[in-house]
Amino acid sequence: MRIIFIIFCACLIAALLGASAMAQNVPAGTGNETSGDNQSNTGAAVTYIPGANGSVAGNLTPAPTAGAANASGSAMQGAIYHVSVDGNNTGSGGEDQPWGTIQHAVDTAGPGDTILVHEGNYTGDVEMVLSGEEGRSITLTGAPGEKVGIHGGIGLQEGASYIVVRNMSLDNYSAWGITLYGGNHHVHLANMSMTGGDAGIRMTVGSSGEDPAFGPVTDVTIENCTIRDVLYTAVDGTPGPCERIVFRGLEVSGSGLEESYGADGIAVERGQDILVEDCRIHDNGGDGIDLNSRDTEGNVSNITVRNNEVYRNHYSGIKLWAGGLIENNVVWGQGEGPIAGGDYPCTMEILNNSVAYNGYDPEFGTRGYALTVGYTEAQNGTPVRLRLTNNIFAFNSRPSGEGGHTGIYLGPGVDLLEERDNVYYSRVDGEIFAQFLCNPDRDYDTCDITRKEIQDGTWARLTGQGEGDLTVDPQFVSGWPNVDLHLKPGSPAAGHGAYPEAENRSVTGETGTPTMTTTEKPTGEETPDEDSMP
Secondary structure (H helix, E strand, O other): OHHHHHHHHHHHHHHHHHHHHHHHOOOOOOOOOOOOOOOOOOOOOOOOOOOOOOOOOOOOOOOOOOOOHHHHOOOOOOOEEEEOOOOOOOOOOOOOOOEOOHHHHHHHOOOOOEEEEOOEEEEOOEEEOOOOEOOEOEEEEEOOOOOEEEEOOEEEOOOOOOEEEEEEEEEOOOOEEEEEOOOOEEEEEEEEEEEOOOEEEEEOOOOOOOOOOOOOEEEEEEEOOEEEOOOOOOEEEOOOOEEEEEEEOOEEEOOOOOOOOOOOOEEEOOOOOEEEEOOEEEOOOOOOEEEOOOOOOOOOOOEEEEOOEEEOOOOOOEEEOOOEEEEOOEEEOOOOOOEEEOOOOEEEEEEOOEEEOOOOOOOOOOOOOOEEEOOOOOOOOOOEEEEEEOOEEEOOOOOOOOOOOOOEEEOOOEEEEEEEOOEEEOOOOOOEEEHHHOOHHHHHHHHEEOHHHHHOOHHHHHHOOOEOOEOOOOOEEEOOOOOEEEEOOOOOOOOOOOOOOEOOOEEEOOOOOEEEEOOOOOOOOOOOOOOOOO
């Protein structure tokens, strides 16, 4: 009996160990297959990897983002499936039996699964219908170190959520590169390149000013992506709402074959909790950044645009219709007013920006204010609470154009909560047009604050503001057309603007060719002549 008992125990232990090993090797996608051809993923290799961290940063409340929970390295990840141009959809999807189409992979993957697309060009649109779940996103990614191109677009159908898409390039799509049709949430797009089409990224579907056809889009992070040469707006949130959205590290250029108000770099018609940071938005036919144009009730919360380079857009650089924070941006070379906002009731904070050489381009530059807040032709303007500190406004609107340089405009509804430590150096006889101070039809001169009136304390007496304001040439490293808004060593504007520290280096142009040193006279810089300015 003792021998029989020992044999029984040994068999039981072996059985338990075998069951445990089988459980650890069952692909997480098993039981979730919805592929049109019912291809099973049984036999796919299982590898656990961390997901992408797309948490919201900055002044926004952190929200769960696609793959964020996976970054902890928990054991909730699923299978890895492989796709290759030489693959076959009858295989297992394992590394040694890759599938042949991305569509088959996204039709099969379940929560926590990762689809590794290997090097090559794939033709045809990809439609993602399935969703991951909290902490277990579905990840579609180019294989590390491999170049993956899709001649087509990627669509996240209505409600598809907890999805990560990264490390691929898209072109030859009929309309939109990546589409979030509506009802999508917790989506992370990273390291993607989109070229051509009507838009590189479209969030929500419907006509401007109307409700979205399939619902709003929320909790989306788009980072380290390049969008170029689209027909209309590069990143388009029409009609919205799009909420808790992060745009980080984007390069957006070439939107609009012809200059057009519908050819912006980044535009979201409606939505709150939007962050645009560390982006380069340039050479677009419309505005660079255009947010909340249809939020007509105003007072939208948590709109932040910071640490961006915005240049040579044919219309405005940064436009916040319903308020927000504009901080530490470099804004130059726009065709119209470089910064505008406060069309609807709101609070605006404009801090630490360098705004110069706007309206200079002879092809598309027009004369406009360096800053426009609460513009209206009516005497009773939109109520806008404004904080304006530590900015540089200089050399705006080319002196050779009709009317010469321009200062900033503050509308009749502006409540100037704080204005200090700004550098004004554009127009001697009109650095600030403050319509809230007077009725310009009867007393225009009171509204028009000259450089001398900033210097002698008149501006401070009229507003109770103006502490630390300067009216000095900031001495940028280089002026128009080779603009570099870093400050030269010894600049009297040191500590102001987006580049508060003076430069002590050789300047290198975009081509990598040294253009000048900080001791040389900047080529093309135009310093206003006080005697010749209007």
